[in-house]
Amino acid sequence: MDYVNFIISTVVLTVVALFFGPVFLGIERKIQARIQQRIGPPILTPGTWSILKFWNKKPFTPNSPMPSLYHALPPVTIVVVLVILWLTSPEWWGLPLSLATLVAIVGIMKFEEVMYVVMGSLSRSILSVTMPYGDVVKGAVTKATIRRFFEGQSAVRFIKHITIASFPIYIAIFIPVVIARSIFVQDVVLYQGSFLDLHPILFTVPGFVGAIVYFVGYVAQLNDYPFTIAKAKGDLVEGAPLEYGAHARGNYYILRGVWMFVLSSLFVTLFFGIPPVVDFSSMVGVSQLVMHVLLTFMLPVLVSVLSAFGPILTFKQLYPVSFGFTAIGVFGLLLAL
Amino acid sequence: MFKEVSRKNAVHVMLVYSGGCNGCDIEVVNCVLSPYYDIEQYKVMLTWNPREADILLVTGPVLKRIEPALKKIYESIPDPKLVAAVGSCAINGNVFFNLGGDLGPSEEVAGPLDKVLPVAAKIPGCPPRPEDIISAAASAIPILAEMEV
Amino acid sequence: MEKDRGEADVEIPVGLVHPALLEPYRPRFFLQDEVVTDCEITLDAQHRGIERIMEGIPVDKCNIITERICGICSCVHLWNSVRVVEKGLNIEVPERAQYMRVIINELERLTSHLIFFGHALEIIGHETLAMRAFIAREPFMIMLGELSGNRVHYACPIIGGIRPRCNPTDDLCAKSLAQLQPATEYLKDYADRILQDAMVMSRIEGVGVLTKEEAIKYHAVGPTARASGVSKDWRTDIPDFKHFDWDVIVLDDGDVKTRVVQRVLECLEMLKIVEQGFKNLPKGEVRTTGWKLGKMPITTCYHEAPRGELYDSYGLDEKGNVRHYKCRTPTVTNLGAMEVACLGEHLTDAVLTLASCDPCLCCTNR
């Protein structure tokens, strides 16, 4: 019986994430469009329909030293990212793995970040070096020994980005830990009371500070405007994912959507104390899942407002912004003690 | 699964300047970026990455210097794909291809677009109005949706 | 002080097809880590050989083709080409035609500057403000369409005046004047909004500095030079602009922000000119007749295109055919200056710096 529940809950959570992730992409675009005073695409177009369309295109071999690894990256990362979601659900707490801790979650998040570095170094888009155009001719300046692709530069930037811009989210994740005095997700959730008698950490002072810092870290994790230097449209076009086309691009879109959903869900679990419970036996269980999903909409909506008004921050601005919010996070930690 | 519906509901276009006068290019960008026209409400999105694109909008008479790059970009677009010629330059070469004084017409032109790529849609005008571009994109979508592959 | 073009470990070639360049050209950035130590721009991609087409065709036809040099600043090419004949053969232009030429030209300059704002903000990554630039631009495009019949190629000046279809009725003038009011308000609000946005300002302030010495050395022209403290505007030398009351805007700092601010202030001057034009538009003929085409020695004219100095020169043979047509547009030298200005910047800022001279490659390559 337990196993059945376990499998059902895992599958249901996966389906929810795969469905709502792409919808978030559309919602983000729609809100931005409204801020830009235009009608904008229908909500399903940028995410869901685009993904289905890409899946229906003819597969091809990308320009890459290791095409299959390059194409395998998004699906693998989707699964890895989904583990975060699963770990926060009560069914997984009981596993004798002791993995349902925030330390493990932070470790998994690192995987997602590093994946972009691998992605960048494996891709060779036609848009930069291989563009058939005679620019290295007699008389032309050639100083450098390497001609680097956009994606290579993107990989370099991702390394820097990982080092600086992920501080805020880590600090923010540990604020609930300090408040609940435990690294187990279970304890953090139970600390905030049962569903019918909630005292969310969000409504305490350190919790609120943590939520703000989490939000900034969230944007940085998603590489959304304004933290999009590693994929800046202004110079790198799109950066690491440039070579994804057809079904692989569909997978990449899903990865972005799911990552957005998973981080939002983690926020709801940690700061509202509502874990993604799959329990169809009682009214409370169902409404808990519905509530959870509804609350996950909060962060994407806020992100789209921020990204509609933020230019790309170069490293010159990124360092102070990131360190500033890290400092706020540390302040929150101190408050929580 | 959902092949036709999804293709009708999400279209990515890529814009390549192949050496015209910029008039067409600015009008295309105007369709996309200006909230006044806003092509995204018709489910058409602009991209700069050939791997993401479905429709290739080409403006200009296709100069010899740009021809190889244009072909390479066309090859990078995964099937199914369409090419639309925007403006009289791309359709017939305009003044650069057809007109010349004592020295004859320009030798830099590799010919109107159909000599280089298979063209599915032609949008006439010098430059075409944004409304024309939007309606052409809208009429190209069903062709794209019904393509094999 | 001469910036030194240092050593580099990697090269990043950008283009031909790229969201920040729009038009096909190919900058190659030489980087140390992420800092640009040298930059080389290859420009020839868009060479269409317009000057070659012109050899030996009737001058009216030639004038129309000059418009196809550029789709952003089409009017000024046509006007300057027409001025060459008018100067060489001493053809008078009626005052109403002078006014209309100025009005169309300044409206076009406005749309051109607004594209620049849109493009620069798009590179910075601020899509919302980029789109607002296009909202602000649309009324002027509509106005141009109504005044001349085409949104981009207005074909307004002809030898000895303007094309009769560009001669507005009084109603149209009043209507345009009424349209101008809200458009001006919007533009002013928009400019304020950009200049007060702290995030945008932090991206463009102090980036890509072009000092006055460098600007003179590399012969930067137009708004790029005027933002670096070089006061030169060919419009002050053109008699048609003498009817209007306006100022040349010169600022000193020479960074990207100054180039944006300079253009904002210039836009306000243009609006002033257009408003005066519609209000004081004199009555009368719009073209002189009775002149004859004939042999003309090679004559040269300068004009101020939206991006800077525009040069046209040609002669006519006995039949009135064009000989030795030559045109030189501002972007060549501006991009040369930008090659220097972007040294020492982060790659993202270097691309922005290149774009901040508002390069127009279709003019440059012709």
Ligand code: SF4
């Ligand atoms: S068709 Fe006309 S507007 Fe378009 S690029 Fe050619 S000359 Fe320019």
